Amino acid sequence: MFSRIVLAASAALMLTGGVALAQDVIQTRKAGFEDYKKAMGEIKDAVGKGDLAAVGPVADRVDAFAAKIPGLFPPGSDKGKTAAKEVIWANFPDFTAKAQDLQASAKALKVAAASGDKAATGKAFGAMADSCKACHQRYRSE
Structure with missing residues (x-):
């Protein structure tokens, strides 16, 4: 009987810990x-002002974040106050591909900005x- 109580208490602690980690x-x-x-x-402000030199470092920030996106959606993190739709986990390869698309578009934006071509930078920003x-x-509930 004691071992069942300990087992139940351990399971409850692990579940509570999992909820805390998800949050x-x-x-x-x-x-x-x-x-x-x-x-x-x-980026929008920098492009609008023609300050293309300011775009690269911010595009790098987007690139770095995009690389982290799939890891920010572990199983079980669909519970709680989140706009993430459950379909993320059902279609995780596609979700990951979309994060990779964001990462690639951030890299392309940096290249466009470095070229000094405002029109190309604006187009790359639109693609991002x-x-x-x-x-x-x-994948997001509005």
């Missing part, structure tokens, strides 16, 4: 996406925004 990762990814949103605004939108349409 931690949800908070981490929310902070990351808030910074990403801020980065998009910074489109990669963001493609993921949100499928």
Whole structure:
């Protein structure tokens, strides 16, 4: 009887710990996406002002975050206060591919900005925004 109580208590602690870990990762990814949103605004402002030199470092920030996105969605992190749709985990390879698309578009934006061509940079920024939108349409609840 004692071993059943210990087993039940251990299971409850592990479950509670799992919920806490899920909430931690949800908070981490929310902070990351808030910074990403801020980065998009910074890039838009820089391109609008023609300050293409400012675009590269921010595109690097987006690139680095995009590389982390799949790891911010471990199984079980669909519970709690999150806009993540359950379909993420059912289609994780596609979700990961969309994060890789964002990463590639951030790299392309950096290259375009480094060229000094404002039109090409604007086009690359639009492509990066489109990669963001493609993921949100499928995987984020509004």
